[in-house]
Amino acid sequence: MSLFAHEKVTPKAALPGLAARRWVFFSTVLCMLPQAMNMPVWMSLLAGVLLVYAGLRLNRGIAQPPRLLKVLAVLVVLVVTALSVLGKSTLLGLVMLLVMANALKLLELRTRRDVWVVVLVNCFIIAAAYLFSTSMLSGAYGVFSIVVLLASLVALHSESVTAWPVRWQPVKTAGVLLLQALPLALLMFLVFPRIGPLWSLELATPSARTGLSDSLAPGEISNLLRSDEMAFRVSFSGEPVPESMRYWRAMTFDTFDGQRWRIDGAEQSGQLSGREGNDYQVIAEPAASRWLIALTQVSSGSRGLTLFPDGTVRAPEPLQKRFTYSLALQNETPGILSPEDRQRYLQVPAGNPRARALVDQWLAQGLSQQQIVAAILQQYRQHFSYTLSPARLQGDRVDEFFFSTREGFCEHFASATGLMLRMAGIPTRLVGGYLGGEWNPYSEYLLIRQYDAHAWVEAWLDGRWQRIDPTGAVAPERVLDGVEELLQQSPGYLADQPLSMVRLEQQFALLAELRLRYQSLNYSWHRWVLGYDSRQDDLLKNWLGTLNYLKSVLLVLVPVVAVLLAIGWWLLRGRPRYRDQISLDTERLSERLSRRQPALARAAGETLQQYSCRLAEALPDHAGALGAWADAAGQVQYDVSSGANLKLYKRCLKQLNQAL
Amino acid sequence: MQERLQQLAAVIDDVLLGKPEVIRLSLACLLARGHLLIEDLPGLGKTTLAHALAKVLGLDYQRVQFTSDMLPGDILGGAVYDQQQASFRLHKGPVFTELLLADEINRTSPKTQSALLEAMEERQVSLDGQRHALPEVFFVIATQNPTEQYGTFPLPESQLDRFLMRVSIGYPTAEAEEQMLLQGGAADQLGGVQQLLNPEQLLEAQTLVSQMQVSPAVISYLQRLAQYSRDSQHFSLGLSPRGSLAVLNAAKAWAFLEGRAYVLPDDVQQVFPAVAGHRLVGRELLHPGSEHDPASYLLSQVDVLS
Known part of the structure; x- marks a missing residue:
């Protein structure tokens, strides 16, 4: 009769049943699966081989593989991990090591204790998966694997689970347990302060490869045009700004050396205070740089952003993860240009004689500044064409572009315009950023992709900076309809991605609709779950007034600790507080021996004498030491009349421990 | 003293073959000043055990077979009219002994049962308003037949509590039974049993145990x-x-x-x-x-x- 069997054996030592073993194996495979995407192929293959082997073993029995094989497997795993991590991120290496070690542990699953270890490590592996992906899908997968993992724990502890394939009872129990934990999780999510990592993760984020660079030469943005990766997502508090106004400034270039435009005067002018700046919110995708985009010149917005005198903002540090911020819309007001700035924005390199001659000619004709701008745009309109694969420029690039090739895209036009305006004595700077974006009507946000990258010019006219987009003169549809419409036929556009979703959608309308729906959902996920950090501050402030980290940590920890203490007291209140030395020693001995062989654990109803006799039978070599120890222990513990001989007992215990 | 007791157990073991556990338990029961209830089928050696114990310890021994028409007086005794002296004379019942074997105690009426159990508990008997102490060594071995329940009065839990131990002897092992048959039954063996302990020594042992x-x-x-x-x-x-x-x-x-x-x-x-x-x-x-x-x-x- 097995009714009381599970009560008699100490649970740590008991063997997990077949069903429980299968559950644990299944859940481990589930937890490790997403890691295959982060590991090199051969690592995944090795892990797969280990898992298959472990699965076969677990299914048949739980005998250990030979010791030599185990040692060999550990060595192979160590070497392979070390080799594949060499020169890559340490963190990835550590995660791989954890995954492989877990697969190895599965090989020697023997007692419940081992299963607990595996389950615990699986929890870590699930959490580690979020280092690599925080998409909605991986979130859902994580929840799924946690449910299965908990179910395996339930199966381990429930004798009634003997059937496989599964009765769904363990899953049900696990689900109920998780639901019970949900309120606490929500509370933690809402109020627990987000403390940045104490170490910096040097994980290579894929998006960090593309994006604007901090210098600009004609021809470079076309690289971005080959990418449909997400760059920014923007939502507006009020009405969205009209399409023709969607010029997203990221940086301004003030120095031109004849080939490249650079940023020189990049002294930061201060930090944003976080007051009154919530006209639009931006989620920036990870990138290698600190650039952020803004619609207008910025003066107020999210706290912590670094403000520059040209009205652009940067993040406090490179965008290793998604970054959310909000800004205020600013009316452009007349200002003052300091003499140093005026000089900086008028700096012109030597060369390009034909352009200078043309500008001098215009000046001689007595054209006003406005008229010169108009004249340049007029030239573009009449003689130039927009193309993504222009001829290469050499020598005096502006001359060559303006007078010979007469084709190009935004950078070419902006660069030439900027130089000529400076020649005409108008302070000018080049602006790099994005233009337009795709409006998602379901979630009402604007999606800006890398191929929306754009360059234009700002000129100091009538005492303020005015935007001049020369590209609009030569290809107004680029400004009005977005790059997508304009470039569909252009060979350079998305040349690397023949199967790009954007291309497919141009043929299937339903696909476009589905994509917009999915993006809308994903946007909410990013905005409300992943990007909650930035909102939390405001939320907490509304509820609780100004907070610092210490205060909010205390606020969360104190009640949680109090509740846990109360539960602990409630659970432990019936337990005897004092355990005598001999009971403790015996327990330790039992635990130690049960690791060697589960059957050697002491049963609850076994007295010292009975236990030592049983052990002596199992370990005849140590019968003498066992007997001596049990006698001495019995005397110390039970003989009141003759007085306890503690020294003798300690000597016996020592001898026994050494013998074992 | 302990040696003597070991020896004693060994002697009884020779009479009641192959039941050292039961013998030790009964001895322990006696030493702890308790009473013993043996729940068993007839013919398994209850009487032999009691008899051997009494002989070895040199105890005064009485046996009462309980029946359904028995009255408390049949156990405890009572006043009897003596015609020659024309007065009542106290007749002490079988309970006034050192070792009492109460056979099939569940056959008799609850009234009789409780009279015995009260005497066991109090270690004294009240007759005609006078209290009579029972001997200092007073050990009751009661038996019950668990299978034949027809017309019996099983002892309720509260009464069972009066017995320190309840044991059952059970069938002998094949080996023991063969030896018993060879020896021609326990009755012959009983004759050769010597007294190994006197009542004073038994009392002393009981005192040592309780201390x-x-x-x-x-x-x-x-x-x-x-x-x-x-x-x-x-x-x-x-x-x-x-x-x-x-x-x-x-x-x-x-x-x-x-x-x-x-x-x-x-x-x-x-x-x-x-x-x-x-x-x-x-x-x-x-x-x-x-x-x-x-x-x-x-x-x-x-x-x-x-």
Whole structure:
């Protein structure tokens, strides 16, 4: 009769049943699966081989593989991990090591204790998966694997689970347990302060490869045009700004050396205070740089952003993860240009004689500044064409572009315009950023992709900076309809991605609709779950007034600790507080021996004498030491009349421990 | 003293073959000043055991076969009219003895039963308003036939409590039975049994047992056993304080028989089924006598070490 069997054996030592073993194996495979995407192929293959082997073993029995094989497997795993991590991120290496070690542990699953270890490590592996992906899908997968993992724990502890394939009872129990934990999780999510990592993760984020660079030469943005990766997502508090106004400034270039435009005067002018700046919110995708985009010149917005005198903002540090911020819309007001700035924005390199001659000619004709701008745009309109694969420029690039090739895209036009305006004595700077974006009507946000990258010019006219987009003169549809419409036929556009979703959608309308729906959902996920950090501050402030980290940590920890203490007291209140030395020693001995062989654990109803006799039978070599120890222990513990001989007992215990 | 007792046990062992456990338990029961209930079929050696005990210890021995028409007076005795002296004379019943074998105690009426049980508890008898003390050594061995329940009055739990132990002898092993048949029955063997202990020595042994010191660890073990039986859902009737006291006394006697001056949890475990078996009532799964009888289940559940 097995009714009381599970009560008699100490649970740590008991063997997990077949069903429980299968559950644990299944859940481990589930937890490790997403890691295959982060590991090199051969690592995944090795892990797969280990898992298959472990699965076969677990299914048949739980005998250990030979010791030599185990040692060999550990060595192979160590070497392979070390080799594949060499020169890559340490963190990835550590995660791989954890995954492989877990697969190895599965090989020697023997007692419940081992299963607990595996389950615990699986929890870590699930959490580690979020280092690599925080998409909605991986979130859902994580929840799924946690449910299965908990179910395996339930199966381990429930004798009634003997059937496989599964009765769904363990899953049900696990689900109920998780639901019970949900309120606490929500509370933690809402109020627990987000403390940045104490170490910096040097994980290579894929998006960090593309994006604007901090210098600009004609021809470079076309690289971005080959990418449909997400760059920014923007939502507006009020009405969205009209399409023709969607010029997203990221940086301004003030120095031109004849080939490249650079940023020189990049002294930061201060930090944003976080007051009154919530006209639009931006989620920036990870990138290698600190650039952020803004619609207008910025003066107020999210706290912590670094403000520059040209009205652009940067993040406090490179965008290793998604970054959310909000800004205020600013009316452009007349200002003052300091003499140093005026000089900086008028700096012109030597060369390009034909352009200078043309500008001098215009000046001689007595054209006003406005008229010169108009004249340049007029030239573009009449003689130039927009193309993504222009001829290469050499020598005096502006001359060559303006007078010979007469084709190009935004950078070419902006660069030439900027130089000529400076020649005409108008302070000018080049602006790099994005233009337009795709409006998602379901979630009402604007999606800006890398191929929306754009360059234009700002000129100091009538005492303020005015935007001049020369590209609009030569290809107004680029400004009005977005790059997508304009470039569909252009060979350079998305040349690397023949199967790009954007291309497919141009043929299937339903696909476009589905994509917009999915993006809308994903946007909410990013905005409300992943990007909650930035909102939390405001939320907490509304509820609780100004907070610092210490205060909010205390606020969360104190009640949680109090509740846990109360539960602990409630659970432990019936337990005897004092355990005598001999009971403790015996327990330790039992635990130690049960690791060697589960059957050697002491049963609850076994007295010292009975236990030592049983052990002596199992370990005849140590019968003498066992007997001596049990006698001495019995005397110390039970003989009141003759007085306890503690020294003798300690000597016996020592001898026994050494013998074992 | 202990040697003498070992020897004594060995002698009885020669008479009642192959039952050393029962013999030791009965001895322990006697040493702990308790009474013994033997629950068994007829013909398994109850009388032999009682007889041998009486002879070895040199005790005054009486045997009463209980029947349904028996009255309390038949056990306790009463005033009898003496025609020659024309006065009432006290007639002492069979209870006035040192070792009383009460055969098939469940055959008689509750009234008679309780008269005997009261005498066992009080160790004295009231007749005609006068109290008469029973001998200092007073040991009752009662038997019950568990199978023939027709027309019987099974002892209720409260009455069972008066017996320190309940044991059953059971069938002998094949070997023992063959030897018994060869020897021509126990009756012949009984004749050769010598007295090994006088009543004074027995009294002294009883005193030594009752004075034995017990360590706090064993006391705590006993208490936890009792507490578990009260708290566990598997028991409908837990161990009473009198029950745990009985276990303690019996364990002391057992330790004494083992020749030890202190009590081990092993002693507790040895006597526990006999002492606690009839005081515990298990629920559903813990029927007495089944694989999981309440006493052994309790022993397996409660940790010996604190």
